[in-house]
Amino acid sequence: MGRPPCFEKMEVKKGPWTPEEDIILVSYIQQHGPGSWRCVPRNTGLLRCSKSCRLRWTNYLRPGIKRGNFTEHEEKTIIHLQALLGNRWAAISSYLPQRTDNDVKNYWNTHLKKKLNLQRQNGITNEDNTNMTEMSSCDNNNNNNNNRRIVNKGQWEKKLQTDINMAKQALFHALSLDQPSSSIPPDPNSPKPHHHHSATTSYASSTDNISKLLQNWTSSTSSIPNTSSLSNNRSSSTGEGGVLDHQCSLFSPNSESGSVDESFNMMTETSIFKGESKSNFDTEATNNATTDDHDSLSLIEQWLY
DNA sequence: AATCCTCGCAACCGCACCTAG
DNA sequence: TCTAGGTGCGGTTGCGAGGAT
Numbered sequence: 001m002g003r004p005p006c007f008e009k010m011e012v013k014k015g016p017w018t019p020e021e022d023i024i025l026v027s028y029i030q031q032h033g034p035g036s037w038r039c040v041p042r043n044t045g046l047l048r049c050s051k052s053c054r055l056r057w058t059n060y061l062r063p064g065i066k067r068g069n070f071t072e073h074e075e076k077t078i079i080h081l082q083a084l085l086g087n088r089w090a091a092i093s094s095y096l097p098q099r100t101d102n103d104v105k106n107y108w109n110t111h112l113k114k115k116l117n118l119q120r121q122n123g124i125t126n127e128d129n130t131n132m133t134e135m136s137s138c139d140n141n142n143n144n145n146n147n148r149r150i151v152n153k154g155q156w157e158k159k160l161q162t163d164i165n166m167a168k169q170a171l172f173h174a175l176s177l178d179q180p181s182s183s184i185p186p187d188p189n190s191p192k193p194h195h196h197h198s199a200t201t202s203y204a205s206s207t208d209n210i211s212k213l214l215q216n217w218t219s220s221t222s223s224i225p226n227t228s229s230l231s232n233n234r235s236s237s238t239g240e241g242g243v244l245d246h247q248c249s250l251f252s253p254n255s256e257s258g259s260v261d262e263s264f265n266m267m268t269e270t271s272i273f274k275g276e277s278k279s280n281f282d283t284e285a286t287n288n289a290t291t292d293d294h295d296s297l298s299l300i301e302q303w304l305y
Numbered sequence: 306a307a308t309c310c311t312c313g314c315a316a317c318c319g320c321a322c323c324t325a326g
Numbered sequence: 327t328c329t330a331g332g333t334g335c336g337g338t339t340g341c342g343a344g345g346a347t
Contacts, residue, residue, distance in 0.1 A: 014316080014317070015315095015316080015317095015340095015341095016315070016316075016341085017315090017316085035333095036332090037332075037333070038331075038332060038333085049317095050332080050333085051317080051318090051333085051334095052316075052317080054333075054334085055315090055316065055317085056315090056316085058334095059315075059316085060315075060316095087336065087337085088335085088336085089335075089336065090334075090335055090336085101334095101335075101336085102314085102315075102316090102336095103314090105336075105337085106313070106314060106315085107313095109313095109337095110312070110313055110314080111313090
């Protein structure tokens with residue numbers, strides 16, 4: 001029973017992705033849009049499992065991904081949301097459209113957790129850091145609050161409960177609006193809020209990662225891999241850097257503009273991956289976004305910061 | 306210069322949920 | 327309604343880079 005398989009089982013390759021594989025995947029997604037991951041390996045000839053393709057796209061190749069150091073703003077957001085939501089990285093990262101859940105998770109595990117533990121041990125006193133300590137004590141994996149020197153348990157629980165109630169109110173307010181809006185963070189309790197949202201939100205905003213990748217690759221080799229998807233791609237562009245040219249023509253030239261709102265506007269205007277963006281964002285609804293949306297968002301932000 | 310150690314990140318794995326047939 | 331494919335998410339691992347010895 002069940003629906004028929006999209007492709008027969010085949011040998012899968014594991015380990016790091018090569019630039020050639022990246023290009024194949026990117027060019028395929030350019031043509032077909034993200035989704036139907038099960039069919040990607042068969043249609044592209046990639047010897048990768050569908051999961052691997054999806055992961056590579058969402059965590060690395062997807063345009064608009066911001067790499068490098070986290071800002072203080074982002075750090076605070078993660079700390080607060082982690083305290084509120086626990087280790088729900090997809091939900092947390094949906095508040096940081098330029099960051100992937102994997103990035104957030106890694107950053108938490110490698111930096112923030114350590115940082116917070118250190119501060120806890122040092123018995124920090126300033127208010128901001130105290131808040132961080134309080135919040136971190138909610139870490140699902142760190143339930144040992146034995147070292148906390150801040151306030152007594154009753155006090156911080158009370159404070160936390162107040163914070164959670166405020167957040168709930170803000171979220172309820174935001175989500176109870178009639179139309180969806182890109183400026184409203186998705187419901188963190190929603191089971192699948194992340195990938196489509198963040199992917200499309202920033203989709204047209206930046207192609208830095210892919211452009212750099214392609215530039216490096218095209219400069220290091222004189223021939224494009226001979227795959228059907230690539231040859232199709234090249235047919236629609238000119239010259240040696242066909243794939244890159246194609247990308248540049250598709251994506252926004254304002255790759256350095258960091259604004260999420262700008263990115264979203266660009267996305268709605270120049271929607272490329274129609275399947276993905278259409279299913280998750282109604283352009284009309286976005287254009288009709290009211291000032292209430294902004295009020296709601298600012299309420300959440302007020303609480304956060 | 307060689308070896309060891311630590312850290313950060315990309316990728317994999319397994320589970321849960323959703324959905325088409 | 328049941329079943330199996332498809333997808334998303336969180337935890338974990340493995341590897342490479344850089345620093346320390």
